[in-house]
Amino acid sequence: MMNAQYPIGPLSLQENYTPEEIQKLIATIQNAPEAYRNIVENLSETDLLKTYREGSWNIRQLVHHVADIAFLHYFRMKKALTEPGSEMAIIRMDAWATTPDSLQGEIKDSLLIFKGITNRYTLLAQSLTEDQANIGYFHPIRQITLNQKQALAMSAWHVEHHLKHVGLALGGGINISN
Numbered sequence: 001m002m003n004a005q006y007p008i009g010p011l012s013l014q015e016n017y018t019p020e021e022i023q024k025l026i027a028t029i030q031n032a033p034e035a036y037r038n039i040v041e042n043l044s045e046t047d048l049l050k051t052y053r054e055g056s057w058n059i060r061q062l063v064h065h066v067a068d069i070a071f072l073h074y075f076r077m078k079k080a081l082t083e084p085g086s087e088m089a090i091i092r093m094d095a096w097a098t099t100p101d102s103l104q105g106e107i108k109d110s111l112l113i114f115k116g117i118t119n120r121y122t123l124l125a126q127s128l129t130e131d132q133a134n135i136g137y138f139h140p141i142r143q144i145t146l147n148q149k150q151a152l153a154m155s156a157w158h159v160e161h162h163l164k165h166v167g168l169a170l171g172g173g174i175n176i177s178n
Contacts, residue, residue: 004053007164011157017149025156030122032159033115052168064102067110073155074121080137090140
């Protein structure tokens, strides 16, 4: 039986990633906004309130969340590259998910944000030199140091993780590669 909280499993990072693995991670991130748009853009208000398990965020909150976190991942990468050793931004995700824009905002706005920031993020990710890809930063919530390759893996996992949540809320399994 699938674990609804972690339907693709918990985040598991490798020590290193090959160039081919990095390209696959970037492609997953790059394809995510369209995958989300295809699934959610025509949902009814009732559908947007569906959850994937008791006590979880609803589909509307999930869409807003992935847009918020896409921006955060882009911001962290850019900050690590331009301000090595600086403190990384953290957010209280559960608190963000309960602000009025997350509870009532139009998902079309977050779909636009998600697409735009993903374009910038993947462009930056594709431009990384090997030295830049190895620049690390401390993740204050997870209490680990991530290099940019691992950060990309976390981003790819994140969009797949929540897309699967949307699929579960709608009664089926959905993957970015569908």
